[in-house]
Amino acid sequence: xxxxxxxxxxxxxxxxxxxxxxxxxxxxVADGEIMGLAGxxxxxxxxxxxxxxxxxxxxxxxxxxxxxxxxELPVGDSxxxxxxxxxxxxxxxxxxxxxxNPTRKIGKMVAELLASRGERLDPAELERRLELVGLSRDVxxxxxxxxxxxxKQRVVMVVSTLLNPSLLIADEVTSALDVSSxxxxxxxxxxxxxxxxxxxxxxxxxxxxxxxxxxxxxxxxYAGRLAEKAPADVIVTEPxxxxxxxxxxxxxxxxxxxxxKRLSGIPGSPPSLLDPPEGCRxxxxxxxxFDRCAEQPPFTEVAPGHSVACWKAA
Amino acid sequence: xxxxxxxxxxxxxxxxxVAVTINWMIPRFMPGxxxxxxxxxxxxxxxxxxxAMRAHYTNLFGFDLPLWKQYANFWAALLxxxxxxxxxxxxxxxxxVIVRAVPYTLGLLxxxxxxxxxxxxxxxxxxxxxKWLDNTALPVGYVLTATPYMWLxxxxxxxxxxxxxxxxxxxxxxxxxxxxxxxxxxxxxxEHWLLPFASLFLVAFGGWAIxxxxxxxxxxxxxxxxxxxxxxxxxxxxxxxxxxNAILPQITGLALQLGVLVAGALVTEIVFSYPGLGHLILxxxxxxxxxxLQGTFLFIVIGVLIANFVIDVAYVVVDPRTRxxxxxxx
Numbered sequence: 001x002x003x004x005x006x007x008x009x010x011x012x013x014x015x016x017x018x019x020x021x022x023x024x025x026x027x028x029v030a031d032g033e034i035m036g037l038a039g040x041x042x043x044x045x046x047x048x049x050x051x052x053x054x055x056x057x058x059x060x061x062x063x064x065x066x067x068x069x070x071x072e073l074p075v076g077d078s079x080x081x082x083x084x085x086x087x088x089x090x091x092x093x094x095x096x097x098x099x100x101n102p103t104r105k106i107g108k109m110v111a112e113l114l115a116s117r118g119e120r121l122d123p124a125e126l127e128r129r130l131e132l133v134g135l136s137r138d139v140x141x142x143x144x145x146x147x148x149x150x151x152k153q154r155v156v157m158v159v160s161t162l163l164n165p166s167l168l169i170a171d172e173v174t175s176a177l178d179v180s181s182x183x184x185x186x187x188x189x190x191x192x193x194x195x196x197x198x199x200x201x202x203x204x205x206x207x208x209x210x211x212x213x214x215x216x217x218x219x220x221x222y223a224g225r226l227a228e229k230a231p232a233d234v235i236v237t238e239p240x241x242x243x244x245x246x247x248x249x250x251x252x253x254x255x256x257x258x259x260x261k262r263l264s265g266i267p268g269s270p271p272s273l274l275d276p277p278e279g280c281r282x283x284x285x286x287x288x289x290f291d292r293c294a295e296q297p298p299f300t301e302v303a304p305g306h307s308v309a310c311w312k313a314a
Numbered sequence: 315x316x317x318x319x320x321x322x323x324x325x326x327x328x329x330x331x332v333a334v335t336i337n338w339m340i341p342r343f344m345p346g347x348x349x350x351x352x353x354x355x356x357x358x359x360x361x362x363x364x365x366a367m368r369a370h371y372t373n374l375f376g377f378d379l380p381l382w383k384q385y386a387n388f389w390a391a392l393l394x395x396x397x398x399x400x401x402x403x404x405x406x407x408x409x410x411v412i413v414r415a416v417p418y419t420l421g422l423l424x425x426x427x428x429x430x431x432x433x434x435x436x437x438x439x440x441x442x443x444x445k446w447l448d449n450t451a452l453p454v455g456y457v458l459t460a461t462p463y464m465w466l467x468x469x470x471x472x473x474x475x476x477x478x479x480x481x482x483x484x485x486x487x488x489x490x491x492x493x494x495x496x497x498x499x500x501x502x503x504x505e506h507w508l509l510p511f512a513s514l515f516l517v518a519f520g521g522w523a524i525x526x527x528x529x530x531x532x533x534x535x536x537x538x539x540x541x542x543x544x545x546x547x548x549x550x551x552x553x554x555x556x557x558x559n560a561i562l563p564q565i566t567g568l569a570l571q572l573g574v575l576v577a578g579a580l581v582t583e584i585v586f587s588y589p590g591l592g593h594l595i596l597x598x599x600x601x602x603x604x605x606x607l608q609g610t611f612l613f614i615v616i617g618v619l620i621a622n623f624v625i626d627v628a629y630v631v632v633d634p635r636t637r638x639x640x641x642x643x644x
Binding site: 053054056078081083086104105112113116117160 | 536537538541544545546550558559632633634635
């Protein structure tokens, strides 16, 4: 087991109280697995992604453990976490376009970053990695402003994976790109896993149709909790959780004339996580809701590799 | 790049021309007649002698010519390095008077500007990362930067000079001394320099510290800092990068503040009777000394323009984005 997360709870401190963005999340990611992490905004998927590498100033680790390759990660202790960052867990952030220091040449920045981690830069290896994503070595002598958005994204991908992390978190990496760049990025992510530079990967996204192309498994989150995790094709073809079903049915299909069939959205909106309701959090929007939903459904395995948190799915 | 500097130089040239023209005009708008005041100083009773002297002086200073001709002659003389003759300390050339005063002003201004900028930036960056210091030093910084230079100067002169009596409050050296290269004289110079320097330094220091503190806090929330932290970069590296980016607006700020600092120094000199350019301006106004006033302003204009140009160049060196912008324009 590469990554084991047990009952992870992360809250946001706000003036109006604690926002329970991650409220008891347990799952595993196997070696070599690419897991897509999907959900609408506010579902806690980005919080989960950040929790595994770096909590920002307002986030607080309330409970639960994260274990990577048999070692527990001190997710709540930023200073102790430094040892694992980059080398064990790494991230391709959502803001790749602005992730590079504007006043440093890229090559110099990379060298300084590695030096500050006590690692030595191997220029030949760096150039090889740049070539893998279709960049020439010239980019090392340039400032970030001289690169296009897509180039910056690729540079960040190379930098983030330079120390061959065991786990890579790709946070909404395709959100700001046009479709052809999205395809290139998706392919690069696959390549990183296939060449063994990265052992396993969590791809945080709201775009199920894109993550379906590269992910082995997809995990769907709703309102700070897990809804469903299953192999990618199972999630798309036979989802068990009513939220996943509605989510999939909201996606347009290529070749289908939408004049004949109106796309159905999901009526309603997710509950506030400041003071979330008891029981299943999807209850108010769920067409299948019944009395028992007042009680929180456990996240249980209903088929091999397929876990769902719904009373109706079992 | 050369096109960029060419354009800059053109703007500086234009600024110079306009500023010097205004400098020429300002004294001539002042009420009073310089020749008349010279005559009354001479204290001559005979009307014929007075008339003869008036004719002589008026001709000497060129006041009998039409204004446009005076203006043209002024430029012609200026381009030959001739600033005219002082009325206040007649017949010393204005250039000599100014050259004697310039070292004092530079000796005050250059250390005050540079040290306050460097120290203020360092301190601001330091305070930004310590909450207790931020909470105590910040209000002090706001008070300092809001204080008018001469007001702080008066306060310091009163507190340290009059009440405590530890430092002298007037002149550049003891009135009992003649300038010489002795340790005693140098000690006296430093002693007299401390208070005017301190009043300039403190006000500017507060401003730079606050600016830097705000910039560092902003930069530490920038994406590139979050990325570095996510990859476990050392705090030292993060701080260095943030400082380097935060310093850019401070350089622009320095260019903008330069004029204010110079003006502050001039007023401070008057408070402490410090024999620099500020002191000269006061004397020139009191004595209707057109030429000295013109000359002093000219020096200040040149000084500010040169300093601004240096800052322009420095900015290009530290911010790669300006260089790239130039590359695209050229």
